[in-house]
Amino acid sequence: MEGRLPPRVLGLVQEWREYHKAELNEDWNLARMRKALKPIKPLE
16 A cells, blocks of 8 residues: 555554554454454544
């Protein structure tokens, strides 16, 4: 994938990623096993 995000948006995505690292890792492992992913809350 290619593209760019505005700096403000990129910062929000990075902040969200930091808050949800464990959940993202869990979903990654589920995806690798071809199982259903668990929803992850958005930034509020």
